[in-house]
Amino acid sequence: DIRMTQSPASLSASLGETVNIECLASEDIYSDLAWYQQKPGKSPQLLIYNANSLQNGVPSRFSGSGSGTQYSLKINSLQSEDVATYFCQQYNNYPNTFGAGTKLELK
Amino acid sequence: EVQLVESGGGLVQPGASLKLSCVASGFTFSDYWMSWVRQTPGKTMEWIGDIKYDGSYTNYAPSLKNRFTISRDNAKSTLYLQMSNVRSEDTATYYCQLGFDYWGQGVMVTVSS
Numbered sequence: 001d002i003r004m005t006q007s008p009a010s011l012s013a014s015l016g017e018t019v020n021i022e023c024l025a026s027e028d029i030y031s032d033l034a035w036y037q038q039k040p041g042k043s044p045q046l047l048i049y050n051a052n053s054l055q056n057g058v059p060s061r062f063s064g065s066g067s068g069t070q071y072s073l074k075i076n077s078l079q080s081e082d083v084a085t086y087f088c089q090q091y092n093n094y095p096n097t098f099g100a101g102t103k104l105e106l107k
Numbered sequence: 108e109v110q111l112v113e114s115g116g117g118l119v120q121p122g123a124s125l126k127l128s129c130v131a132s133g134f135t136f137s138d139y140w141m142s143w144v145r146q147t148p149g150k151t152m153e154w155i156g157d158i159k160y161d162g163s164y165t166n167y168a169p170s171l172k173n174r175f176t177i178s179r180d181n182a183k184s185t186l187y188l189q190m191s192n193v194r195s196e197d198t199a200t201y202y203c204q205l206g207f208d209y210w211g212q213g214v215m216v217t218v219s220s
Binding site for chain 2 (some may be wrong): 001034036043044045046049055085087089091094095096097098100101
């Protein structure tokens with residue numbers, strides 16, 4: 001199985017700040033990576049697919065980048081509604097695997 | 108509007124079997140691969156498996172392959188997850204998924220005596 005190492009596990013940031021979350025794959029996943037946002041009590045919502053493609057309706061302050069084994073999610077100008085847990089998922093190889101999640105809170 | 112509605116969860120004893128359902132609407136169900144994903148109480152996400160649009164092929168997480176079976180009834184636009192010999196570590200919220208952008212609301216399964 002491909003292991004997805006996501007960091008940090010938790011993050012505290014101020015409104016308006018820029019936040020970066022990273023996922024490191026145990027092998028090359030050729031940009032087959034999605035990022036999700038999950039708010040308490042809700043299902044995950046897709047933010048980014050194919051490592052850097054913004055899902056329709058997702059604010060442009062969210063962006064994804066990376067290649068090979070290293071990927072990141074960037075949130076510019078943090079808003080209060082961005083408080084959530086964020087997950088990465090690789091879909092290059094079966095079984096698809098997820099990162100452990102990053103819990104983002106406001107400072 | 109795409110809707111995925113899971114059902115069939117609840118409290119189940121260790122060693123028992125349980126079958127979850129996911130009723131789909133708002134798209135042509137028989138055209139799409141479908142997946143099951145679960146999330147533990149500690150928020151760990153685990154991909155369970157997926158099934159081809161015609162039901163002819165399935166993929167599973169190796170750790171679950173011997174106990175979990177995914178099937179579908181395209182006439183009923185329904186996806187199923189048959190769970191057997193359940194264990195406490197199967198306690199989770201189970202989601203059905205269409206692609207990456209549509210998830211059901213989830214159904215809770217608690218395995219406890």
